[in-house]
Amino acid sequence: MTRTTALLLTALLAAAGLSGCAGAGSLPTVTVLGSWTGEEEKSFEAVLAEFEAEENIDVEYSGTRALSQVLRSEVQQGTPPDLAVLPSPGELANYARDDYLQALDDVLGPQTDEYSGQWVDLERAATDRRYGVAVKADLKGTVWFNPKRLPGPKPATEEELSAFLRDIAGRGATPWCMGMGSTPDSGWPGTDWVENILLQQAGPDVYGQWAGGRLEWTSEPVKRAWLTWGQLAGPTAVRGGPKSVLLTDFGDAGRGLFDQPVGCLLDHQGTFAMSTYKGYDMPLVAGEDFDFFPFPSSTVGDRAWEVSADLAAMFNRTPESEKLIRFLASARGQEIWPGKGGAFSVNRKVPTAVYADDVSRKIATTLTSSGTFCFDASDLMPGVMRTAFYRAALEYVNDPTRLDTALAQLETVRKNIEGDEWLNFPCGGRATG
Amino acid sequence: MTALRPSPLPGPLHRVRRRLRARWKTRTALRSLLAGLLATTAVVAAFSWAAFDSVHDTIDTVDTRTSRALLAASAAKSALVEADQLAINSFVTGEARLSGPGDRYQNRIAAASQSLAQVAEDNVAGDAGSEQIQVVEGLLVAYTGWIGQADAHHRQDSGLATIDLWYASRLLHAENSGVLAQLDQLVRVQRDALDSQLAESSTSPWRTASLAVPVVLLFGLLVGAQVFHAKRFRRVFNPALLLATVVLAAVCVITGHGLVAQHRVEGADGDLRALVGTWENRTSATAAVGQQALSDLVTGECRGADGGCGYTVTEFISELRAADAGTRPTDLELTRQVEQVNDKIAAANGAADLELLIPAGALLIAVLVWLGFLPRLEEYRHRRR
Numbered sequence: 001m002t003r004t005t006a007l008l009l010t011a012l013l014a015a016a017g018l019s020g021c022a023g024a025g026s027l028p029t030v031t032v033l034g035s036w037t038g039e040e041e042k043s044f045e046a047v048l049a050e051f052e053a054e055e056n057i058d059v060e061y062s063g064t065r066a067l068s069q070v071l072r073s074e075v076q077q078g079t080p081p082d083l084a085v086l087p088s089p090g091e092l093a094n095y096a097r098d099d100y101l102q103a104l105d106d107v108l109g110p111q112t113d114e115y116s117g118q119w120v121d122l123e124r125a126a127t128d129r130r131y132g133v134a135v136k137a138d139l140k141g142t143v144w145f146n147p148k149r150l151p152g153p154k155p156a157t158e159e160e161l162s163a164f165l166r167d168i169a170g171r172g173a174t175p176w177c178m179g180m181g182s183t184p185d186s187g188w189p190g191t192d193w194v195e196n197i198l199l200q201q202a203g204p205d206v207y208g209q210w211a212g213g214r215l216e217w218t219s220e221p222v223k224r225a226w227l228t229w230g231q232l233a234g235p236t237a238v239r240g241g242p243k244s245v246l247l248t249d250f251g252d253a254g255r256g257l258f259d260q261p262v263g264c265l266l267d268h269q270g271t272f273a274m275s276t277y278k279g280y281d282m283p284l285v286a287g288e289d290f291d292f293f294p295f296p297s298s299t300v301g302d303r304a305w306e307v308s309a310d311l312a313a314m315f316n317r318t319p320e321s322e323k324l325i326r327f328l329a330s331a332r333g334q335e336i337w338p339g340k341g342g343a344f345s346v347n348r349k350v351p352t353a354v355y356a357d358d359v360s361r362k363i364a365t366t367l368t369s370s371g372t373f374c375f376d377a378s379d380l381m382p383g384v385m386r387t388a389f390y391r392a393a394l395e396y397v398n399d400p401t402r403l404d405t406a407l408a409q410l411e412t413v414r415k416n417i418e419g420d421e422w423l424n425f426p427c428g429g430r431a432t433g
Numbered sequence: 434m435t436a437l438r439p440s441p442l443p444g445p446l447h448r449v450r451r452r453l454r455a456r457w458k459t460r461t462a463l464r465s466l467l468a469g470l471l472a473t474t475a476v477v478a479a480f481s482w483a484a485f486d487s488v489h490d491t492i493d494t495v496d497t498r499t500s501r502a503l504l505a506a507s508a509a510k511s512a513l514v515e516a517d518q519l520a521i522n523s524f525v526t527g528e529a530r531l532s533g534p535g536d537r538y539q540n541r542i543a544a545a546s547q548s549l550a551q552v553a554e555d556n557v558a559g560d561a562g563s564e565q566i567q568v569v570e571g572l573l574v575a576y577t578g579w580i581g582q583a584d585a586h587h588r589q590d591s592g593l594a595t596i597d598l599w600y601a602s603r604l605l606h607a608e609n610s611g612v613l614a615q616l617d618q619l620v621r622v623q624r625d626a627l628d629s630q631l632a633e634s635s636t637s638p639w640r641t642a643s644l645a646v647p648v649v650l651l652f653g654l655l656v657g658a659q660v661f662h663a664k665r666f667r668r669v670f671n672p673a674l675l676l677a678t679v680v681l682a683a684v685c686v687i688t689g690h691g692l693v694a695q696h697r698v699e700g701a702d703g704d705l706r707a708l709v710g711t712w713e714n715r716t717s718a719t720a721a722v723g724q725q726a727l728s729d730l731v732t733g734e735c736r737g738a739d740g741g742c743g744y745t746v747t748e749f750i751s752e753l754r755a756a757d758a759g760t761r762p763t764d765l766e767l768t769r770q771v772e773q774v775n776d777k778i779a780a781a782n783g784a785a786d787l788e789l790l791i792p793a794g795a796l797l798i799a800v801l802v803w804l805g806f807l808p809r810l811e812e813y814r815h816r817r818r
Contacts (some may be wrong), residue, residue: 038609062560065610066568073567181745183604183611184575240743243735246596248743249603255744391582398593 027058030320033074034085034310035067043343044085044135047336051327057320075100080315083324085135087310090380092132093125093423095313102314103129107322108329115329118373118428119346123311126425132311133329136343137367140306140376141196142292144267144277146257154293158201158228161296165232168265177264178238178245179253180394188378189250190393193233193268195377196306198225200297204304204372204427211377213385213422217410226407230400239264242397251276257290258282268295270308271363275342286357304372304427308379309346338364374427382421388413459665460813466658467806471799473651478795480644481684482788484634485691489785491634492698494557496778499627500705502555502562504771506623507712509548510616513573514716516541517605518723520580524587524598525726533584542577549573557630558622565619572612576604595734602727606720613716620709631702634695641692648685651798655681658805666809673805677798684794690784697781701774708770711762718761724753 036044041063048059062081064070068091074080080100086092095101108130111120123132145154155161168175180189199207202221209215210222235242239256254277256263267273271292277284284290297303312328314321327333331349338345339354348368352361367373378386392406519541520534528535549566556562583597605612655678662671728750735742 062564064564064568065615066564066571069567069571070564179743179745181600181603183600183607184572184579186600240735240741243596244741244743244746246593247599247731247735247746249745252744252748394593394596395591398591398596402591 029058031081032061032083033081037063082316082321096131102317122428134309137309138271140270141295174264176238177253177256177267179248179250181249187390187393193229203299286359307373476647481688482791487634488691492782498555505548505551506620509545511716512545557626561622673801677801694781701777
């Protein structure tokens with residue numbers, strides 16, 4: 001070997017060594033797509049920062065309000081994110097059904113001490129394997145009030161609620177704060193009323209049949225739920241009347257609880273209302289200025305809760321994405337966001353001490369209890385049915401006498417949807433019907 | 434102790450050895466100088482060409498994509514606001530009874546869609562831009578859906594037409610989350626991409642120094658070579674090296690054009706931002722008219738005077754009163770500004786065709802240097818033999 005050849009070889013080896021060192025220096029990466037932007041994105045980034053520090057793995061989070069479109073586009077192009085956090089369990093179930101998702105059973109293990117069977121059922125997304133991890137969850141069917149203005153016991157049955165509302169109206173006050181506005185999906189606050197009343201009147205089985213497209217909109221339980229909504233919160237029982245309800249954003253409706261003079265006394269919202277109230281430009285304290293009671297149930301036995309959740313799902317299985325999903329499912333990962341406020345965990349090992357107030361602790365305790373949990377039905381329905389439901393809720397608020405027409409139109413939409421577009425998504429803890 | 438002293442060489446042998454050493458030194462000096470000149474010429478060529486190419490690549494991208502994407506995003510925003518105003522007006526005047534939101538509304542929506550397609554084609558912001566376009570397109574479908582509902586409800590006299598219009602307009606104008614806010618974000622990501630592009634070809638002191646140092650070094654070597662030839666071989670000028678110095682000066686002038694082009698495109702960038710601002714003023718003025726009409730329409734239905742419209746509408750009206758509509762720039766003003774930006778970009782790109790003269794000039798310098806050294810190298814090679 002000549003001297004020149006030896007020198008060249010040495011240089012090549014040195015270059016190869018240097019490039020190898022450079023490769024070893026760059027961190028492995030996990031990509032995550034979610035719908036959180038603004039303050040929520042900051043909170044989730046805080047969770048991811050803990051993971052990055054612990055595992056020395058870089059997480060690239062991308063938050064977009066058009067999560068459905070962006071995710072669908074990436075999946076179709078064959079470049080899905082490693083993980084996606086989906087606010088709609090129906091969407092997760094569709095991806096699972098189409099075999100885009102990686103099952104998490106062997107990644108996470110049974111986790112029976114951390115998650116109740118009900119939540120694992122929900123995270124199976126209408127399949128026989130676990131595909132999702134609830135990063136955060138909310139209760140629905142909660143009625144918020146201002147304890148300073150509405151002290152005393154709260155109604156526990158539908159009859160007691162009717163009497164309670166009559167009493168409020170008799171004192172010249174307006175019972176309900178209500179707003180249907182929520183661009184681009186105005187009308188969903190009304191669908192929450194119908195869903196919750198149907199669940200509390202007819203029970204989880206009937207609810208599951210209806211959410212799965214197997215129960216007619218014109219059937220007695222469904223119509224009764226609509227009528228009950230109209231009776232409890234009709235045109236004279238809502239602040240400002242129907243037009244005001246239609247023109248008010250759902251997030252603004254609750255301001256009436258704190259207005260001077262008092263605007264309205266009750267607000268039917270999910271537990272995310274706590275974050276909304278804390279965003280008002282006034283110093284409000286949970287437990288002192290606002291608290292909640294559950295919407296009364298008419299079913300026999302334990303009540304079922306309507307819930308919503310943001311579910312993390314895995315599209316690409318890599319050692320790094322496995323580590324991240326394990327972290328997100330762990331008690332360690334689940335307690336970070338609740339500790340900062342604005343989120344509730346369903347992991348039973350997250351201590352209630354991480355929550356800042358008793359109201360939050362009450363919500364967390366309920367979410368981790370052994371009750372029955374049912375996902376928001378409209379989130380499980382095909383898109384065209386969901387939109388029609390939102391619009392029907394607006395029609396009903398505007399003119400309750402058109403209920404029969406609206407239900408007939410909804411039934412027409414249901415019949416025109418192919419059977420395989422519906423999900424058989426039972427409530428958590430209920431066998432597939 | 435007695436020091437050892439070298440024995441003196443005999444006179445003739447010493448003279449031969451000195452003569453041989455001098456010849457050897459001259460030949461080595463010639464070769465070293467030639468190698469230095471050729472290597473420095475290669476460095477000058479590489480650095481100058483890379484800088485020139487970088488500047489004109491940037492100008493090309495700004496010309497053919499970035500400016501178009503920015504203006505198309507601004508035009509989409511303006512078209513949507515005009516469409517919204519036209520739709521509201523058609524419901525206010527009652528034209529909607531026969532023609533729905535109207536042909537002009539449809540035209541403006543079509544224009545907005547075309548502008549969005551243009552942004553998608555010229556998007557320079559990568560995934561961030563593409564995702565933002567998808568967000569806007571998704572919201573736009575929802576917006577036109579609400580206007581369609583308003584039309585249907587207006588014909589049915591169901592009392593929901595104004596509510597639908599309200600939802601549609603809120604969807605468009607909502608702070609942070611509305612279509613216009615998303616379009617603002619789209620403009621922002623394109624502008625950020627433009628900033629990055631300009632930064633890549635910037636005339637920073639470091640970059641200017643990286644160009645100047647090899648040129649000064651080459652110039653110094655050429656002068657040094659002239660002096661060497663003059664002293665060692667008693668020639669006043671080496672014509673080939675003199676010509677190489679002239680060519681180097683020409684290469685410097687061409688490279689300087691690249692630096693001037695960078696300044697020009699940075700100037701065009703300022704005008705481009707001003708143009709986006711003018712679009713913004715036009716959009717704001719149109720929006721103010723449309724939102725005032727919407728306010729009148731809505732408060733006519735919900736007892737606005739006694740607070741029966743609810744918190745959201747009350748807040749909307751108070752913000753509307755506080756807003757300054759400003760003056761609406763005309764089409765002519767916009768056209769003039771567009772022409773101004775285009776002229777500046779074209780002027781910046783005027784010297785792009787000179788790019789190939791840099792490597793050609795460097796090659797010529799190398800040949801001239803070689804020719805300048807060749808006779809002396811030949812001479813010393815023969816003497817050696």
